[in-house]
Amino acid sequence: xxxxKDFRNSVKPNWCPGCGDFSVQAAIQRAAANVxxxxxxxxxxxxxxxxxxxxxxxxxYGFHGxxxxxxxxxxxxxxxxxxxxxxxxxxxxxxxxxxxxHTVHAIRxxxxxxxxxxxxxxxxxxxxxxxxxxxxxxxxxxxxxxxxEPSLKPLEVALSSGATFVAQGFSTDIKELTALIEAGIQHxxxxxxxxxxxxxxxxxxxxxxxxxxxxxxxxxxxDYDSSDRDLAMRTVMEKEGLVTxxxxxxxxxxxxxEKLSGYAAEPLVEADLSLSExxxxxxxxxxM
Amino acid sequence: xxxxxxxxxxxxxxxxxxxxxxxxxxxxxxxxxHLYGYRHFSSRIKGGHTNNKITVRPxxxxxxxDDLDILVAFDQETIDVNYKELTEKSIILADAKFEPVxxxxxxxxxxxxxxxxxxxxxxxxLMKNMVAIGATSALLNLDNKVFQSxxxxxxxxxxxxxxxxxxxxxxxxxxxxxxxxxxxxGEWELEPADGKRRMFVIGNDAVALGxxxxxxxxxxxxxITPASEIMEYMIKKLPQFGGAVIQTEDEIAAATMAxxxxxxxxxAFTASAGPGLSLMMESIGLSGMTEQPLVIFDxxxxxxxxxxxxxxxxxxxxxxxxxxxxxxxxxxxxxxxIEEAFFDTIQAxxxxxxxxxxxxxxxxxxxxxxxxxxDPFDYSKIEIRRGKIVxxxxxxxxxxxYFKRFENTDDGISPRVFPGTPNGxxxxxxxxxxxxxxxxxxxxxxxxxxxxxxxxxxxLNFDTPVYVNAPHEEADVLxxxxxxxxxxxxxxxxxxxAEGVKVNHAHIRLLFPFPAAEVAPLVAGAKxxxxxxxxxxxxxxxxxxxxxxxxxxxxxxxxxxxxPFLPRELETKVKELLD
Numbered sequence: 009x010x011x012x013k014d015f016r017n018s019v020k021p022n023w024c025p026g027c028g029d030f031s032v033q034a035a036i037q038r039a040a041a042n043v044x045x046x047x048x049x050x051x052x053x054x055x056x057x058x059x060x061x062x063x064x065x066x067x068x069y070g071f072h073g074x075x076x077x078x079x080x081x082x083x084x085x086x087x088x089x090x091x092x093x094x095x096x097x098x099x100x101x102x103x104x105x106x107x108x109x110h111t112v113h114a115i116r117x118x119x120x121x122x123x124x125x126x127x128x129x130x131x132x133x134x135x136x137x138x139x140x141x142x143x144x145x146x147x148x149x150x151x152x153x154x155x156x157e158p159s160l161k162p163l164e165v166a167l168s169s170g171a172t173f174v175a176q177g178f179s180t181d182i183k184e185l186t187a188l189i190e191a192g193i194q195h196x197x198x199x200x201x202x203x204x205x206x207x208x209x210x211x212x213x214x215x216x217x218x219x220x221x222x223x224x225x226x227x228x229x230x231d232y233d234s235s236d237r238d239l240a241m242r243t244v245m246e247k248e249g250l251v252t253x254x255x256x257x258x259x260x261x262x263x264x265x266e267k268l269s270g271y272a273a274e275p276l277v278e279a280d281l282s283l284s285e286x287x288x289x290x291x292x293x294x295x296m
Numbered sequence: 297x298x299x300x301x302x303x304x305x306x307x308x309x310x311x312x313x314x315x316x317x318x319x320x321x322x323x324x325x326x327x328x329x330h331l332y333g334y335r336h337f338s339s340r341i342k343g344g345h346t347n348n349k350i351t352v353r354p355x356x357x358x359x360x361x362d363d364l365d366i367l368v369a370f371d372q373e374t375i376d377v378n379y380k381e382l383t384e385k386s387i388i389l390a391d392a393k394f395e396p397v398x399x400x401x402x403x404x405x406x407x408x409x410x411x412x413x414x415x416x417x418x419x420x421x422l423m424k425n426m427v428a429i430g431a432t433s434a435l436l437n438l439d440n441k442v443f444q445s446x447x448x449x450x451x452x453x454x455x456x457x458x459x460x461x462x463x464x465x466x467x468x469x470x471x472x473x474x475x476x477x478x479x480x481x482g483e484w485e486l487e488p489a490d491g492k493r494r495m496f497v498i499g500n501d502a503v504a505l506g507x508x509x510x511x512x513x514x515x516x517x518x519x520i521t522p523a524s525e526i527m528e529y530m531i532k533k534l535p536q537f538g539g540a541v542i543q544t545e546d547e548i549a550a551a552t553m554a555x556x557x558x559x560x561x562x563x564a565f566t567a568s569a570g571p572g573l574s575l576m577m578e579s580i581g582l583s584g585m586t587e588q589p590l591v592i593f594d595x596x597x598x599x600x601x602x603x604x605x606x607x608x609x610x611x612x613x614x615x616x617x618x619x620x621x622x623x624x625x626x627x628x629x630x631x632x633x634i635e636e637a638f639f640d641t642i643q644a645x646x647x648x649x650x651x652x653x654x655x656x657x658x659x660x661x662x663x664x665x666x667x668x669x670x671d672p673f674d675y676s677k678i679e680i681r682r683g684k685i686v687x688x689x690x691x692x693x694x695x696x697x698y699f700k701r702f703e704n705t706d707d708g709i710s711p712r713v714f715p716g717t718p719n720g721x722x723x724x725x726x727x728x729x730x731x732x733x734x735x736x737x738x739x740x741x742x743x744x745x746x747x748x749x750x751x752x753x754x755x756l757n758f759d760t761p762v763y764v765n766a767p768h769e770e771a772d773v774l775x776x777x778x779x780x781x782x783x784x785x786x787x788x789x790x791x792x793x794a795e796g797v798k799v800n801h802a803h804i805r806l807l808f809p810f811p812a813a814e815v816a817p818l819v820a821g822a823k824x825x826x827x828x829x830x831x832x833x834x835x836x837x838x839x840x841x842x843x844x845x846x847x848x849x850x851x852x853x854x855x856x857x858x859x860p861f862l863p864r865e866l867e868t869k870v871k872e873l874l875d
Contacts (some may be wrong), residue, residue, distance in 0.1 A: 016696075017696050017698075018695060018697075019734065020871075027699055046718075047721060048715075048717060048718050048719070048720065048721055049716060051716075053556070058724075061604060063723065063725070064723045064725065064733075064734065067696050067721060068721060069323060069715035069716075069720075069721055069722070070722075070723045070724065070733075071586075071723075071724045071725075072723065072724065072726065072727065072735075073578070073582060073586075073725075073726060074552065074578050074582050077548065077549075077552045077578075077579075077582075079549075080516075080544070080548070080549040080552035080553040080554050080556060081553070081555060081556035081559070082553060082556060083542070083553055084514070084516065084552065084553035084554060084556025084557035084558075084559070084560065084564065085513050085556040085557065085559055085560040085715065086556075086560075087542065087553070087556075087557050087560070087562070087564075088514065088556070088558075088559070088560025088562035088564070088714075089559040089560045089562075089714070089715065090561070091560065091716065091718055092715055092716050105600035107544050109546060109549075110545065110548075110549055112545075113544070113549070115544040117542075133622060149733040155789070190603065224502060238723030243359060252387055255765075266612060268535075268540050269535055269542045270534070270535020270539075270540070271535065271538060271539070272539070272540065273536065273613055274538075275446060275514050275559075275716075276514060276538065276539060276557075276561075276562045277536055277560055277561035277562055277716070278560075279513055279537075279539075281510075281511025281513075281563065281680050281682075282511060282678075282680060283508065283511075283537070283678075286674050287537075288509060288675050288678075289675065290674045291505055291508065291533070292505070292673060293504075295495040295496060295497045295501060296325075296493050296494065296495050296496070296672070
């Protein structure tokens with residue numbers, strides 16, 4: 009059986025030293041090993057930005073696509089091969105700005121893939137502009153007077169979009185993060201995992217220390233029940249989104265592929281392409 | 297007896313105009329006639345003038361008739377908008393209910409027929425369409441039995457009583473019309489047809505069936521006129537073959553999802569029109585750069601922006617030719633008949649996999665939605681070719697090296713493995729990359745990969761890139777077109793030929809890479825080249841000049857009012873250019 013080392017490759021990440029993304033990469037590698045899959049049974053599909061490079065840093069099939077489009081690519085791939093483990097990944101700009109439309113609809117659709125967002129509240133690769141996750145008043149190159157727009161609230165958005173799995177992690181807590189990703193992979197449906205992954209170069213406000221000071225672990229909250237959506241929404245609002253753990257999970261609702269009628273139980277990639285002559289003649293006859 | 301009949305039914309959208317045309321056409325098809333339909337409709341659900349013009353004859357027809365022989369009108373607007381197409385030999389049948397008025401300068405007589413009244417007597421005014429069909433039947437001297445099997449098929453599910461009532465409506469329409477006409481009964485009788493039943497399809501159905509026959513099992517799409525029928529057909533059929541359709545949030549997701557599925561090893565595609573294609577430009581680039589197959593249908597309509605969403609145009613040519621930033625190899629195909637639409641779709645899927653690049657199948661609204669007869673497709677001609685897919689077991693790589701998915705081969709085509717394959721792990725990226733897919737921006741590598749990607753086009757295997765009908769070694773004129781102008785050009789070639797003008801015809805089926813070698817001798821062998829197209833700027837003419845030359849003798853006939861060319865107007869324009 010594969011260990012997390014088998015999910016490592018020889019490529020040296022080009023992230024800044026201290027970047028939160030290193031831990032996200034490690035957590036995905038550990039989670040994949042923990043759920044007992046082989047490297048070739050995993051595909052990591054990523055968007056564009058610092059975080060997007062993650063598809064090339066894990067020893068698995070990897071697709072580094074277009075800015076904001078990791079989710080459509082990942083969903084298409086999963087439709088082609090329902091036996092494959094598909095993890096989509098990207099940054100907060102990727103998932104909550106340019107790709108926000110896809111994020112909400114992927115959540116609604118509930119295909120059985122895992123989506124890990126590396127949320128650093130800033131645009132790093134383009135060298136420090138505001139992100140939809142930047143707090144109001146946050147000063148960046150594109151908001152010299154401080155961000156005017158309120159910060160987007162991904163957990164509330166996910167919960168109100170019909171998510172069946174919503175979690176949030178923090179990149180220094182690899183143990184918790186690994187467990188969240190593992191649970192996400194095992195969840196039968198779309199699992200949305202937002203990860204606070206600090207940018208050590210361009211975000212001097214939301215630092216590791218800042219998160220340590222502000223985050224609450226849901227495992228420490230008495231009587232927290234992750235199957236209770238109302239409680240989840242209330243808690244997220246009360247704590248202004250600064251919680252970690254599994255926020256909500258609906259284990260009952262079947263995934264999109266399970267609900268589809270006529271969709272083959274075998275992966276489509278293995279299907280025979282040709283139509284039989286009798287099937288074809290019948291199709292032609294319908295037009296006569 | 298007439299060799300060709302042109303029949304039009306018109307009224308308010310949502311009034312059953314479509315089904316009136318459908319029932320008439322089905323009956324004529326069953327008698328063995330060839331049909332070519334043209335729908336006029338607007339971008340709204342109910343209301344607004346709509347009409348359905350059907351050209352019928354015992355021989356092949358691919359053009360809309362110049363004139364109109366029979367106009368069936370359910371409102372005054374239908375008469376006012378369409379009477380100018382009528383001649384002295386034509387006739388207007390109008391529902392007496394709206395007290396129709398014959399325009400003063402109408403060359404054709406008007407008969408007010410109690411369509412609605414008869415239908416109401418039979419139980420429901422909805423059957424007025426059937427009464428109108430019966431009246432038409434009298435003009436053509438048809439035996440009403442022709443309609444029995446059609447009515448059975450359409451209304452059979454609703455029970456025997458409904459079938460009986462509808463047949464009665466047809467009979468009553470026939471009787472009342474015969475009475476009104478007197479001795480003119482049967483004046484519009486057509487030469488007999490061969491009795492052979494053909495397919496009666498729109499281009500969208502032909503490409504959808506083509507996709508199914510090509511082995512596509514996944515489609516992602518966003519609704520748009522005039523492409524939606526392709527998605528609707530796949531939604532009906534794919535589940536029967538284990539596949540699925542996802543209606544996406546937008547066309548960006550549609551095209552990108554199709555790329556994801558192709559990467560996964562499934563023949564996947566999307567279909568849209570101009571506005572959707574604008575959104576797909578980044579996907580076209582991604583497909584080209586990452587060498588993932590992608591098939592896109594662009595059913596052209598009037599642009600730019602929202603433009604003329606329900607009208608004919610051929611103005612996406614340049615966008616498809618050049619579209620996406622940067623440079624990628626791609627293939628653009630433009631079928632012009634129902635049969636080509638079907639087989640070119642299969643070619644598109646084959647080429648997309650063989651060359652691992654985006655293939656755009658360009659159609660236009662008239663081909664996409666104009667319903668026409670076609671001989672049943674020949675199953676034995678369906679061929680599936682998938683190119684370099686690795687079938688054998690792969691050896692374990694040393695030091696976790698990636699599989700060389702972008703290997704610099706002689707033909708530029710690298711072996712493909714699908715995710716899930718043991719020992720095939722590699723990286724795919726839209727960033728410039730090396731043979732294993734790792735990002736690599738070095739100048740030397742850039743040349744290698746860029747040249748490799750473009751080299752693939754030299755190995756394109758496309759059957760019949762140009763439809764050629766060139767009987768003359770030295771022609772007075774070469775008419776050039778693409779997509780649905782085929783029929784009008786064919787008619788003009790025939791008519792001018794009868795007058796002694798030497799006309800050759802080339803219809804471009806493979807637009808990119810442009811088949812210059814096939815077209816150049818035709819250009820050389822003609823005194824004048826006339827490029828016929830439904831756009832403002834003469835896009836195909838420019839592409840022809842760019843690839844073949846002949847600048848001094850290339851002229852354009854363009855039309856961009858939203859309607860297809862009629863043979864006579866084209867004939868007149870060609871003659872003007874020849875004078």
